[in-house]
Amino acid sequence: MSHEPDRRRSRQPTAEELALWRHITRDTTPIGKMGPPAPPEPLRPPSSPPPSPSPTPARPAVPVSQPPPRPQPASHGIDRRTLQRLGRGLVPIDARLDLHGMTQEEAHRHLGFFLAHHQRRGARCILVITGIGERSTGGILRTMTPRWLAEPPNAQRVIAHAPAQRHHGGAGALYVLLRRLR
Secondary structure (H helix, E strand, O other), X not given: OOOOOOOOOOOOOOHHHHHHHHHHHXXXXXXXXXOOOOOOOOOOOOOOOOOOOOOOOOOOOOOOOOOOOOOOOEEOOOXXXXXXXXXXXXXXXXXXXXXXXXXXXXXXXXXXXXXHHHHHOOOOEEEEEOOOOOOOOOOXXXXXXXXXXXXXXXXXXXXXXXXXXXXXXXXXXXXXXXXXXX
16 A cells, blocks of 8 residues: 555646636635635746636526514413413313415415404414415415414404414414404
8 A cells, every 4th residue: 555645736727717707716715824725826937818708698696585484473452471381282272273275365264264263262272274385485374373373353363373383284274373252
């Protein structure tokens, strides 16, 4: 076994590669004294002129897509402890409504009737399953249900709502805390 160092020949970058490197790194700033090393200049015969970089149109910056933030519980007039218990899935679920496969109009109508019916029956917490929806659209029922809960007459029935825990449907479901009738 030989203990000689690896003596592979390193390839010099072409003029085109160097121009591309300069174009890419033109707006960068080294992180500190230990910034990335500049690429080596290519070896050119003294008689050849330096290559001119080809003008490339500037592209608009593409926004980096980040995952949507987890919705925060919405509450009106309840204490923090109850809101935490709701968000953690610790309030017993009295009824479930599954909106899968419904149109927006059907889901909105069913939600209103369901809330009114179960509030009259004395239910405290219900689970509304919206589903996650298509990846491209993000789920219209998932988006609209919190809005419907905040609109009259549902707003008068609902004290708070929070995203469900994973074992109850996760991002595709909501816990809804109903106001008690007096």
